[in-house]
Amino acid sequence: MKIDPKSTADLSAQIAGAIRDAIMQGDLIVDERLPSEAELADQFAVSRPTVREALKRLAAQSLIRTQRGATGGAFVNRLSYPDAYAQQITTSTLLLSMNAISFETACEARYAMERACVPLAAQRRSRDHLATMRAEIHRQSQSGLTDEAFCASDVAFHRALVDGAGNPVLSYQLVGAVEAMQPLMNMITFTARSRDAIVALHVAIADAIDERDGVAASERLSALEAETLKLAHSVFVLRSAGQ
Amino acid sequence: MKIDPKSTADLSAQIAGAIRDAIMQGDLIVDERLPSEAELADQFAVSRPTVREALKRLAAQSLIRTQRGATGGAFVNRLSYPDAYAQQITTSTLLLSMNAISFETACEARYAMERACVPLAAQRRSRDHLATMRAEIHRQSQSGLTDEAFCASDVAFHRALVDGAGNPVLSYQLVGAVEAMQPLMNMITFTARSRDAIVALHVAIADAIDERDGVAASERLSALEAETLKLAHSVFVLRSAGQ
């Protein structure tokens, strides 16, 4: 592992990049211990604080974990699903909130991806996933729910739908799309009537999945997309009129 | 912003978390300047190196950027698509390579998501995307291509297909799924015959997109998935027999 002295980038960024490359290329394998900070400082001919900054960069991406003590050090971390989920959600949420992405674009992407899960979910759905979906539907039906709670339950319903496909990679990819929409959804005021419409579609989707009817579920998901878009539009129209 | 003195986590991790939360909650807006390292050290009652480690963590996630000089400092960064792409690819690649995910699972997720793009791509495909797809097909058809180059072109073809949907959020989500498969694909030896089969399907897909026939494109994408799976199986069978 070498760093380029001609580069203008921070030394800590260069070192982090070198180690990251080594991990991604397989030169460093999972649970392998990196040299101690002092040794790394020697190898790269930098000070220990600089090495530490590099290691913190990698830790932020869950590429390494550190342990104190005699047999401690920095170890190549196995990127777990929860870690990957968290990163996915952070990145997706920020991408959406910082780039003036229209509700339509985000919504379209999300529902397109969800429809990709539906055929698999219809085929493989388990008792667990169906139970979760029904439970969330029940929660959503209760009156007196805040908009935030309604949205949170909506997210949980859709996550159960996605997880129903039984493909963890697909779940990982989708979690960002679903969760990142929540801040946008939270801007919407859900009237009792619009909640009823959404819940009815949720029921219809759950029923279709239950009956292993992927085509029907897909169509109803599209109807839900249309309903969501309609709702968002009416809110935005109201809001811009209010201004 | 406060940190919890009872927490066992590193101070730098706590500080990074506090600032991250402030950014994600909108308390700090894009391009806003954070206090200087010395001021942050005062506010959090820690030393400057600790603050710096926290800032490096955030920089690793592209949440902030730093600038030297009189008017320099740390600024809340607008997460750009390229940055988001890079993070998505890193995370997806590591997730796949470190978690013993079967080729089938990864392949299924990827093609399910690609099929989600196809109806939109068929509807909106531009001259540019079609040209890119055709160009990559041409490249793939050349003999004497290494397996790596063939795979790279395959990725480029699929990215063009995805981008054809004209939804940047969808592209962002898909880029991880497509790119993360490349290391797995690179393990495959592509015979001349298997290359021909893949290229033929690429042509068929491009044609269908060209004719705005989303259904046909989707079916052919499924055929490509089956072909890829078959190919991978034959390779793995050969390999395990060789051992």
Place this chain on the structure above:
DNA sequence: AGACTTTTAAATGTCAGACAAATAAAAAGT
């Protein structure tokens, strides 16, 4: 007065050395 140069101040980047705290292995004691 206006344009150019020099100085200065503020900020990050880097370094050196030190001590604290955690941890496991080795040594000592019972």
Place this chain on the structure above:
DNA sequence: ACTTTTTATTTGTCTGACATTTAAAAGTCT
């Protein structure tokens, strides 16, 4: 043989310093 103590190693944190970059302020010349 078991428990306790010591010790060595490693990360976590702090202090203080200097280097480098950058823009604004001050100064200088035409």
